Amino acid sequence: MKFYDCSTAPSPRQVRMFIAEKGLSDEIETIEVNLREAEQLGDAFRAINPYCTVPVLETDDGARMFSTAGCCRYLEEAYPEPPLMGRTAAEKAVIADLEWRMEIDGFLAVSEALRNSAPGLKDRALTGPDNYAQIPKLAARGQQRVQRYFGTLDAILEGRDYVAGENFSIADITAFCAVSFANRVKIETPDTAVNVRRWFAAVSARPSTTV
Ligand SMILES: N[C@@H](CCC(=O)N[C@@H](CS)C(=O)NCC(=O)O)C(=O)O
Numbered sequence: 001m002k003f004y005d006c007s008t009a010p011s012p013r014q015v016r017m018f019i020a021e022k023g024l025s026d027e028i029e030t031i032e033v034n035l036r037e038a039e040q041l042g043d044a045f046r047a048i049n050p051y052c053t054v055p056v057l058e059t060d061d062g063a064r065m066f067s068t069a070g071c072c073r074y075l076e077e078a079y080p081e082p083p084l085m086g087r088t089a090a091e092k093a094v095i096a097d098l099e100w101r102m103e104i105d106g107f108l109a110v111s112e113a114l115r116n117s118a119p120g121l122k123d124r125a126l127t128g129p130d131n132y133a134q135i136p137k138l139a140a141r142g143q144q145r146v147q148r149y150f151g152t153l154d155a156i157l158e159g160r161d162y163v164a165g166e167n168f169s170i171a172d173i174t175a176f177c178a179v180s181f182a183n184r185v186k187i188e189t190p191d192t193a194v195n196v197r198r199w200f201a202a203v204s205a206r207p208s209t210t211v
Contacts, residue, residue, distance in 0.1 A: 001028045003071075004048065004056035006035045010107070010181040012055035015071045017173045020208035022079045041129065052129045068103075072170055084170045095164045098156070098171040102163065105149045106178030113142025114185050146182055150193045153179075157195035161202070168206075176203045 003019065005012045019025055033039050033054050040052045049056045049066050057071040058064045065071045076085045086092035115125045116139035125132040153175060156163060163171040179189060179200055189196055203209065 001060060002058040003028045003030050004033050004045075004054050004058075005030050006033050006054045009035055009054060010110075010177050010184075011053070011068050013180075014068045014173050014177045015055040015057065015075075016211050017177070017208045018072050018075055018084060018170065020211045021082065021084055021168075021173070021206075022075055024075070024079060025211055046129070050129070051127075053127050068174075076170075084168070084173070086164075086169065091164070095169045095171050098164050099169075099174050101152075102171055102174040102178055105145065105152060106175060107181065109142050109145035109149055110178060110182045110185065110187065111142070113139050113146060113187065116142060118185075143187065146187050147190070149178070150190055150196060154193040154195045157199045162199070168203075172199075172203055173208075176200065176209065 003012075003015065005016060019028055033045060035054070039045055040049075040054065046052060048058075049064070051066050053066065055068060055071050056064055056066055057074060059074065063074075065074050072085070076083070086095045115121050116134045116136060121134070123131045123133055125134045125138070153163075160166070162168050163175050179196065183189060189200065191197075
């Protein structure tokens with residue numbers, strides 16, 4: 001298997017953590033894609049992924065997954081232990097629900113704030129092969145949405161160890177990468193979000209967060 005990664009980018013980090021939690025880090029060849037130098041937009045990478053994004057996972061028989069969701073789904077099916085997407089029908093559905101919320105309300109909110117304001121991302125307000133101008137009002141909306149997200153996540157984590165309850169899951173990976181991403185772009189976790197801070201410290205102690 002091959003994993004197209006970018007060590008500084010938040011989306012491939014989700015898959016990198018997922019791979020580490022499955023104990024597969026030494027079994028998958030990692031290829032670093034230099035997003036800073038726009039390697040994702042060059043012909044060589046476009047031939048691998050026409051959507052011009054990382055992560056990409058390529059199986060030994062040449063199938064390719066171009067989204068975080070697709071990469072993780074493949075790994076969960078091919079390597080079921082330890083389960084990161086639930087065991088029972090209800091667990092699987094609840095985790096999928098929560099993971100979707102973490103992606104939309106967390107990850108995409110931080111992206112909206114950053115991509116519509118960072119000078120280095122001028123005309124790159126959305127990922128992919130096409131250019132889109134930044135819209136400052138969307139940057140402000142993104143900031144608001146991230147603050148709401150901290151509140152929502154804090155409420156979800158009230159009285160529980162992990163986002164979906166007792167067990168660590170992909171919902172924690174997405175939420176952890178979203179909160180780290182926010183903090184990295186100087187959107188700090190509010191002091192009032194005590195559950196988020198407790199959970200973030202606990203997840204930070206997992207070896208998969210350091211790969
Ligand atoms: N969750 C999305 C996100 C992929 C994504 O946005 N990746 C970013 C890195 S975090 C990227 O490739 N950016 C390239 C660019 O900015 O042009 C997916 O599953 O495809």
